[in-house]
Amino acid sequence: MLPSLTWPALLGVAAAVAIDRRAPAILPTEDDLTAANYSSYAPIQVQCPKRDQWVRSAGGLSNEESLWVEGRKPKVLEGLTSYLERLNLSDFDLETYLTRLQENKANVPTLGMAISGGAWSSALTGTGALRAIDDRFSPAVEQQVPTYNIGGSWPVMGLVTYNFPTIDAMIHAWHVDISRGTATTDTVHAATIQTMLEQIAPKHEAGYDLSYMDLLGRIFAYEFVAGPNGGMATTLSGVADLSNFREHNMPLPLWQAPQLVASDTSFYGIRVPADNAAIYEWTPFEIGSWTGPEEFFPTKYLGMKMVDGLPVDGCVVNYDKASFMLGMAADAWNFWLIEAYSNNTLGSFAKRATEPPQPKRSLSKRDGPPLSLLNGIASLFQQAYSLSVNAALYVSIPNPFATSTSTPNSTIVPTNLTLVDESEMLQAIPLWGLSQPARGVDFILAWDSDGDAAPYSWNNGTSLHGTYLYAQAHGVPFPIVPSPATFINRNYTTRPTFFGCDANLTMTNNTQAPIILYMGNAPYSAYTNYSAFQSSFSDENMAVILTNAFNQLSQGNGTLDAEWPECLGCAVVERSLAKVGMRRSEQCERCFGRYCWDGRSDDGAPGFVDPALVLDPSFSFEEWNRTGPQGGEFWAEV
Template sequence: MFIHPTYLLISLLSYLSLGLAWSPTDSYAPGEIECPSDGQLTRIADSLSNSELEWLQGRDKVTRENLIAFLKQANMTDFDPEDYITNQITNETIRIGISFSGGGYRAMLSGAGQLAALDNRTTNASIAGLGGLLQASTYLVGLSGGNWLVGTIAMNNFTDVETILKEGVLWDLTDSIIDFGGINLIKTYDYYDGINDDLDAKADAGYQLSITDLWGRALSHQFFAGLNDTGAALTWSTLQEADVFQNFEMPFPIVVTDGRTPDSVIVNGNSTIFEVNPFELGTWDPTLYQFTQVKYLGTNTTNGTSVNGTCIGGFDNTGFIMGTSSSLFNQFILQINTTSLSSTIQSIVTDILQRFSNHEDDIAIYKPNPFFETEIGTPSILDNQTLFLCDGGEDLQNIPFQPLLHTDREVDVIFAFDNSADTNLSWPAGISIVATYERQFLPIGNGTLFPYVPDSESLLNLNLTAKPTFFGCDATNLTGLLNSSVATSKGNIYDTPLVVYTANRPFSFWSNESTFKLSYEDWERDGMIQNGFEVASRLNNSLDAEWPACVGCAIIRRSQERLGIEQSEQCQQCFERYCWNGDLSDSVTPPVNFTETGLTDGPEENGNRTISAGFSLWQGDSKYTIMKTIGYGILACVILSFAV
């Protein structure tokens, strides 16, 4: 296979600079490494880790400069970004979080376009989008398919979406991850044979396998194709040593996953939400309220220390971490006999699947349990030698908000991109934000605060999914949240971040693909990404020329409220357009069809759908001409024309 020279260079530089953090066996198998000097691998979740706190000091300096640049570019009236941000009297640090939902490749590709619209490295994003917002952000969070996006970008030297498409090495989705070689049976055979060898290496090292090991290694062939081992030795903690991370040039990436023992059922009220960041794995929830250093996963511990003075590295394989957050897709692998694979390939895959227990089909096994016999948490976690984790969206919170709600992270505004499939036509209906809102009133919410939101029916009926919507615009209206019996005593209304919610919708492409669609032709992939750009940019800023300024108003809102500063007239008008005003809808028949300006309640079948003729400003001279006949979202014809 041809590997572009750029990726060879990245691979070489990564190897030279990150060698200490790769798997010590230079393979998928974990191996022995030196323990930390104090020997303690776990800590109570009563604060941020010292490593994250130190990193934030450096990142805050970078985001401050980038935020000034973004706010200047946004053309905000009656507001001087440089004076406001650098004013020694106010001394304000504004932290921005970006969150991408799950939803398979639909979420990854739609999210990629949305991320590209926020990235000043994307051609024309500063003109037609919100370029620079990514560079001004502190946190970048993904779940399931959204984490495929975050993980790909973060772990490939903080690459950008436009580079991925130009180089053509990553995100080759033309053949299904199940049928990786397509008609090339030799390629497919080598693919599965190589994965099987990787699993053998981990098993031979004494570690129990789960089907997520297979899934994670398969994902890595698409997300880390630029590495000669497709990420077999690439660990999540590798990022700690990356120049782009150490120099604070990228946001802090976080993976979200849920805790669940085999054969149990998750509901929103009983889920323990885990996060994996570059330094730690753990949860803020009272069911455990602990973190462990991610680099030493796989170490046999009791009460947070190694039982024999030996520590393990390499267990935190990047593909395995990303596969854990999307383990729902393990079920698809089990349907291998329903695919068109040859009998020879099916036989190989069947042999691999026989390694795994049936009752752990959608579970990732973390054994040894890093929290075994520690002192805080529920017995179901502490007394079990295995930590079981699963897809982060199984608790209905398909947008990963939780890591951004903890007061120590001081997040002022969250840009939440919802690419879920809540309706029968695979469009979002805001179920995720409703679930997160309700969770704060349960004991497991542990004092987190989330602004008021309407029910999902109102979100649809009031067109709140057809355009970006701001929640929590006025902090003084959120005082009722503090009266909850489970709210933390140290909380205040300004700890509640303002949420900018943006749902997937069609502009130039019908992006409501099935969550389980596992292959995309290049034109489909690019069309999904293009549409995502238009979703985040309000159709290349054509629907609202002040959209970047309104985003700027949302970013500075909490800071202004803390300082008692009145909004400008422009910001007041922006908030009138985009803030939820508290209205609810009593309609029992939500709309289903999109127009350029919103939703209509026409028939689901080949009804009165229309689609705008958006075109690709961010890809230079490339243009999309899209002619479609829609029947349940099926594409009839798409023509792409790229200028040379």
């Protein structure tokens, strides 16, 4: 149950102090600010720097990202060279390939990784996948697994705000044994609900919209964001100033979320995103959308009022708190409420039933938090900030792309953007940003641990299929992806599967689409289908999670297929071969015959996804539950 909290200090300050929300007569410059200014959760009004343009068209990458990618290519080539030299590639002229990449580094493959949503379960199993492909982890080097650029999810925020440490060091810094939603005496690595509500109060007092996700973002931050007090002073744009980012030693992080608009369908007065909703993305450089407004704006200045591309009332910094941006990507409060109000018959996430024809909104779903907890937090927001459920329900940010009727022929765009969890669009794996032609990504590892398949919370490919349908609707090159029923019936839920190897099995019938390796979290050496909101994990928990992910990425340390490392290498280089005037080797043809989707579908009614351990089928799920390491439940403890 929610702790019984009292608010004399917080409410007393709010009642006794008249909040002056007017801008000061003379705004400070950014150079005037000190570390103390950033230690508050409140955004800071500053004088606007000189810029030729605040809002740019989404016609390509920003100058900042283009230059960063250009600087990243030599580092990728260095790692790719070491990786390919360790492989036993037959009938492949590696020397010629590497020489031609060296001559024109623009042809170096652009590689991505996308980790699905799914709260702590996906965050930690996805972290295991990161570790398995990190060449700083010695077994990964021995198993010849490459290092990728990365996009998506909670662990990525940890990876970049901690300045790209080794995965083991990052997990140690997270203190995963602590349940962050529980009132605790550990004031270094966690905080009480009361403390976190007091932390976010200055943002409300400064006149900015506050939502329940500000609070959840602070809970997440005490684990996944670097810096004192749960990364209170850490901003997303500040990542661009970290040494490993400046020196191109870490991947470019990317998050995304769909937009709600006034015309969206609602249940119980609560809106849900349309299937064709605009998807917004944000990096340390920019926030914006390739659909919808098709415009981008500097992340650093998010929070300021803009009309027709120009600032109103000065500029704002410190709005893009890493914790808030993390909470913004996980804003599912609307679905949780709908689910609770409807007695679990509405508000389903991308955990879909798979009996064909597959409905867009089925009744099978990941469990959300209980109504008592949702109502408890709503009551606290009402007491502390006088905010009703409707006022605090959604993440709402000042819209930098707002327009007014003063501009001839302009379309009226809302003054605020309302963003929600991408699971609500059946796209829990953040693939949309990585799939944009402007980024030219050649290969993506899509790690899925979203618990699509009821009742055991394994996966069925729903999110990959959902992005394919969205890409098809928007005309963006993407591999053709079959139905979730096919994933189950053809066993793509437990074995690695490539999509897009054959250019004829892409939407555009050419190599513009990336090759995507789908890896759904599966039981190789351990059953890791944890509840999404199990938030505390023992050292033993983490050991089995990391080992299981390594066994999956390495295919049982090579015991399931000794040639798997070479097959993975074939997919990594495939899209770049034509660019350097080379052809696929016979070895790669054999590999693609084994691991690439062949275009066949099986939409027959599938059974439950209930796999045995791949490396030890005799060890049952029931036995694991009886004897395996267990952890605490977040919602039960809060």
